[in-house]
Amino acid sequence: MTKKDVSFVRHDTIPPSPPPASETGLVKWMRQNLFAGWFNTALTVLAIYFIVKFCLFAFPWFYNGVWDAGSIKECREILKAAGKQTGACFAVLVDRWDHLLFGFKYPADQYWRPTLAFVLMLVAAAPALFYMYVPRKFLLFTALYPFIGFWLVWGGSLWVPLTILVAIIATAYVFRAVEQLQVGPRQVLAGIVGLVAGVGLAYLLYLGAKELWFISGSMGSGGVLSMLFGLLFKAASIFMFVFFIPMGIFVGYAIYSDAEDGGLVTVVTALFAIYVMLAYLLGPISGAINSVIPIELEAVPSRDMGGYMLCLILGSVCVSLSIPLGIVLALGRQSDMPLIKGVCVVFIEFVRGVPLITLLFVANVMLAYFMPPQSNFDLILRVIIMITMFSAAYIAEVIRGGLAALPKGQYEAADSLGLNYTQATRLIILPQALKISIPGIVNVAVGLFKDTTLVSVISMFDIVGMIRGPIQQSTDWISIYWEVYLFAALVFFIVCYSISQYSQWLERQLATDHG
């Protein structure tokens, strides 16, 4: 045997051999994610089975869809003529597109207005939603948007929203002016304002007392309960009668004695100013300007709003109104004054304890009885009031969570800086608490927006109301369900999904403390 030199020294490393086919690419991914273990495999097979089955069912229906027909009969004939087994009648969407989006009474040549208002709403919302990217000065447009949106949707004279805006700005100036007044003149002003407010309040209380007496008088005498309530009302009435003059004097005096510091007198003066401007000056001024320079859009009464637009209006208006109300309720619930806390707790728990639908019934059939006989609220306004109350209670709970989550040190620090309650709340507490609460508020907003469909139950023609009312009951489209309901589901999904995605994104943005 010859000895051969077999020694071998490699000068370079062997290139790594490719991993086995089962450990790469798609196969590995499938092994790991779809077929890991018999249980997973079973789940996957089951899932694929259902997906395929669903697609086989839904796809022909969707694909054969008829987009051009005048009525459901016509649509069925087209399908029959083409020899199709199943098929959707999307023609209803084409035929009733405007109705689904705007309701059947909004003037057709004005559809650009709500559309524009919607687009502008997105623009106006951007600075608030993406405050970290958009310069702060764009918030000015957000502040102006309610007036623009109102004018675009409801129409009428441009001068009405414009005068309201001017009145609000003027009020701010009144506030500023009173605040900067010398002590001497301010005392004079405080005397006048205090006198007016005191007398006004005393008069209101006097009316209230009389009202109570009137109620107790009309309480039937039959039954223990009504007698008890009658007595209760009588007692309340006597209480009011005793206190209406002292209360007026006290409040008037409080305003007067506050002149030096100025907190109360400025607020009351500003409120007086805005009340006078809105109640007495608004109509004549805007009317006068409008007769000189008429800038008008066709006025659309709120009863004519409908379709998906109504859901959007109700959702956005009620959410924006309910945030301030929710803040007040949350602060009230945190208050250490038992009465105020009690009122807030009762309100919140009551509203959260009943379904929205019963509140809408209240709006529809009961609220009219609680209003002065001469006044008559529009149904949409009553619904806005009730939905706002409803969402305010939920938002209050979210904000209360935010307030509770704030470290106690923040409150103590504010106190130690010598800030009073208003200052501490406005400058220290609320900004932080609201920031924590934003995701929760967005959730409530999404839920509320979805709940706006319930107005269809009280004969309002939102998108669901349009479908269940005029569309399904019309001679042309009498038994159409899937196409319209799926369309409604789709439009809601688009909006709600975007909002919830935004909320999740925001949560990630805010969660800076976890790194």
Next chain:
Amino acid sequence: MKKTVILGALTVAGLAAGAAAAATLDDVKARGKLNCGVTTGVPGFAEPDANGVWQGFDVAVCRAVAAAVLGDSTAVEFVPTTGKTRFTALASGEIDMLARNTTWTFSRDVDLKFEFTGVNYYDGQGFMIPAELGVSSASELDGATVCIQTGTTTELNLADFFRSNNISYEPVPIETGAEAVQQYNAGACDVYTTDASALAAQRANFEDPSAHVIMPEIISKEPLGPLVRHGDHEWGDIVRWTLNALITAEELGVNSANLAELSGGSNNPEINRLLGTEGDLGAMLGLDAEWAKRAIGVAGNYGEVFAKNIGEDTPIGLARGLNAQWTDGGLIYSPPFR
């Protein structure tokens, strides 16, 4: 002061609707619009068409009243109401009159404090059943599942009928006519019951109307008519006599074709009184002399309104039947204009 606060706030919102007080006529005139409660949609009786304009038999009554009072048949604000909300809408003054297939019953008239101003359609509750079931009489319906469109007196009539015939049934209450039809067509109920007029209207839209029969039994009396609030008799009179004017016009042969000619004066004194060329009936109502002429001018007399909206030539295809003039053996009968 409080009222001014609220009214002030309302003007601000720009959403103030009209006021409701005892003198409805003055309110309507001041507002320039008639608020009329209708259904949310019953084919032929009240439904918005593709352009959003309300059409139908009940709607025609509203338009006639608006024409009589305001001189403009389009000055009507149609307020859709559900069965649940219609009475409070009327009681609270949100609407001036209700022209929504509402049955005139004792308790509604007396207990709920409304005033029915006449009958514009005599209806009755009927049953519809698929022909293939081979049922010929409602008394053979023992054990049937019955779809009921809720909102009128339907549930009560049905309960009474089955109770008095001592047979059992399964009620399925449904809110809207469209959903009732959906259930009925899918076989989720054997029988569909509601007013016979609505049955006919909905059957007309079925894929195969002949596969369904409407049974001969009419189990209830349903006099449907417009109603107003109790207590405002002047307003009630206007609505009542506007309806009567339409009916009398048909009886006297006044129609939209010869209206202009007849209003120049005719040999028949009652036509003259009706159209305001003789006497001052209008002034007695607090309206002008031509009120009835305008009301008839909107869509013609009762017969024309019937034929146009629900008559035999329409998809609804209702025969006059009980709703023929009394001279033709029906029940439609107006007190004389005198």
Next chain:
Amino acid sequence: MTTISDPSVGTTNQSFRLAMLLNDTRYRSLTFQFIALVAIIAFMAFVGGNLVRNLAEAGLNISYKFLGEPAGYDINQRPIEYDSQSSHGRAAIVGLLNTLIVAVLACITATVIGVVAGVLRLSNNWLVSKIMSFYVEIFRNVPVLIWILIIFSIMINALPGPREFKGDTPSASMILFDTVAVTNRGVFVPSPEFSNSFASTEEVPVTSTGMDWLLILAALVLSWIVATRVSQWASKTQEETGIRPKTWHMRLAIWAVPLAGVLLFLGLTWNIPELKGFNFKGGLQIRGSLLALWFALAIYTGAFIAENVRAGIMAISKGQTEAAGALGLRPNLIMSLVVLPQALRVIIPPLISQYLNITKNSSLAIAVGYMDVTGTLGGITLLQTGRAIETILLLMLFYLTVSLLISAVMNVFNNRMKLKER
């Protein structure tokens, strides 16, 4: 008035004693509350005065007498005896029970669906987790009313009507050995009947089968007590000897024997639904409206619960899972023994509000014709009597009571769960 109760008061004028009411923190809150009280009374006076005046003008009055008058309408699903001659009050109670039935069923189902979907959403299986997130997103972002209407439409149109079971070549047939019929009027299942029922003996004048069920319940409770004892004994033995004795056959016997005995004694027979005349007769009918509402609420709320469950599981630190894995537990055991019990504490508070939502959303029964309390009291009764204020107040009172009860019960449960925390 609201101006006055504005808490932004602060004065510095110390010379007057009256000013103390505003400045001194000891009195200030009292002053504010007094003003608030007066304001509230004034507001109530305003509202109440309007109410009285409006009612007087319409010639109406507030009266609950209608509750005692005959209702005159029939209700299809009657948990208690009711016919058209019963009173409106009784109709309201029937509706109330129907609300509770659908709420309880939907709560249970939604919890099951929610937990399964929440766990599966975190599954390693890509397809399954994607399907679950699709389910969650699609149901969370579309109004529940639309879902109720869609699911009701599916039920009505996809399931066969009883007519299709008829004829020589029926297009549909009963399932499970011809005992269960699935139709678009509902599902008909066999119902138990007792031939030796207490109800049929003369000594006990009970007209319903209540006593029978009580007996069965007693047997089950007895079994449960004994079974608990047995498993305690097994645990004790395990601690002493290290070997857990096999007890499954004992427990099976403990559960099965008394129950079987009682049922035998009562003479259990099954009432199997049969197609007779227009419809299936006999057995128990779970009506289509109940099914649709039940499933719509369960699936809709299930999506929310799934999110809560997922958040709860994610809140458990990964170390727990890893530690359990290090102990050699299998993934399903890790989930059921380690993760879920801890996650439960995070899950329960939002779960309470989901249960409340189900109860409140059940008022949408109105859309599918399920006769819940909104359908009877707030529906036909309101319609027939025209007593809007009274019925709606009663309706709100009922929902408020149920909501407060649910949150009270669940809060007690929540506190008991919390106590175990160390």
